[in-house]
Amino acid sequence: MRIAMVTASTGVGTLRGNRRFDLETGIEASGMGRADVWWRHLPGGGRELVPLLGARLCALGPVGYEALGHRELAALTYHGESLPGHPRGENNLASGSVIAVRTRSGQLAKMQVQTYGHDLRIRWQGCPPPPRFKGLKVVVGSAPPWLVSRYVVDCAYESPDGSMHPCGRGEFGADGGVVEDRISDAWGGFPATARVVVAVDFQPGTGLQGVVEHFAPEVGAAGVSMLYEPNQEIRRVKLVFGLTPPAGAQDYLLLRWVYRSGASAGGGSQKTLTGPDLQGNVAQHEIAFPPDASTAAAVDLTVDGVYQAAELVQFKQRVSLPASALAFRFRKQGSGPRYRLEAF
Incomplete structure (x- = not known):
């Protein structure tokens, strides 16, 4: 299928006798394969403009050449x-005459004979x-502020002529936001999808390392409407600690975790839960990571700290993923003051 005229051809030139002309590109055609009209000279002195x-x-x-636009040309009968x-x-081609043309690929053009003769001096x-435009939204x-620091959204589309066109950009904090713009058919039609x-x-x-997600939403009759919901893209493991007996003022828990894929260790981090975090009957913390940013199949979790004013027996466990939550309770270690954690 032929792509529509993206940049409309316009110019002034000479249509030579017995030659063919391509109004879509504005050049004399060497053959009939890329021509719209033929300024044909007939035996006996006749001449005619032949559509091809x-x-x-x-x-x-x-008529007035300058005033003719697409709307006026579209209303004519060809x-x-x-x-x-x-x-x-x-002679329909006398000097000053205007001819409307529906080209071989269905585009509309106008041509004026500026000087009539063996060759035609024309402008077209x-x-x-x-x-036309369709909306993009x-x-x-939103995501928890402890998890996400920034979103950057870039939107573009490829038109049928192969060129790329930006159609919206936004930078947001953890609360998220909205990018709105338009998609145009000015380059040969609407695309099937946006990027x-x-x-x-x-x-x-x-x-966590930053991640980049690629989407290709369909351009429908009303345009593009897309929701990116980070809670659907990010996996989480919630750690819940039952604080029985209650934590003391100087107690703390040091959480450390490393993501693993087979024998390979990936990224990780740590978090210290202190006085304000350990008040009440339960303390919580979430470990989160996006599925496409890591092939992690497990998390190596280590917990150290001080509980009931005594050093906590170190807890180490590999947690297979996916896992939505892990619950822990404190148990006395022997007859001394130390406690240990156990998962249940």
């Missing part, structure tokens, strides 16, 4: 017959329709 390859013509006479241009007879201009949902790239930066304390 399905092109159609409409003779308008000496024919596949030749227009006479006889120097001593019927393609008249594409005004561009990308909504980025949406969402980059996520995580807080340093999570130990």
Whole structure:
């Protein structure tokens, strides 16, 4: 399928006798394969402008050339017959005459004969329709502030002529935001899909590397409407500690974790839960990581600290993923003051 005229051809030139002309590109055609009209000289002195390859013509006479646009040209009736241009007879191509053309690929153009003769001095201009637009809206949902520091959203689309066009960008904090823009058919039609790239930066304390997600939402009748919900993209493991007996003022828990994939260790981080975190009956902390940023199949979790004013027996465990939550309780270690953690 032929792509529509993206940049309408316009210019002034000479249509030589017995030569063919391509109004879509504004060049004399060497053959009939890329031509819309033929300034044909007939035996006996006759001349005619012949439409080629399905092109159609409409003779308008000496009308105002400049005022003709796509709307005016689209309202005309076009024919596949030749227009006479006889120097001593019927002539639709006299100097000043305007001809509307529906080109071989269905585009609209206008042509004016500035000087009539063996060769025609002409000017022409393609008249594409005004561009249409469809809306694009990308909504980025919120995430916990301890997890996400920044979102960057970039939107673009590839038009049928192969060129790329930006159509919206936004930078947001953990609360998320909205990117709104438009997609145009000015380069040969609407694309089938848009390209949406969402980059996520995580807080340093999570130990997570930033991730980049690529999406190709469909461009429908109403345009593009897309929701990026980080809670659907990010895996979490919640750690819940039952504080029985209650933690003391100087107690703390040091949590450390490392992501693993087979025998390989990936990123990790740590978090210290202190006085304000250890008040009440339960303390909680979430470990989170995006599924596409890591092939992690497990998390190596280590917990040290002080509990009930005594050093806690170190806890170490490999947690297979996915796992939504782990619960822990404190047990007395022997007859001394030390406690140990056990998962249940």
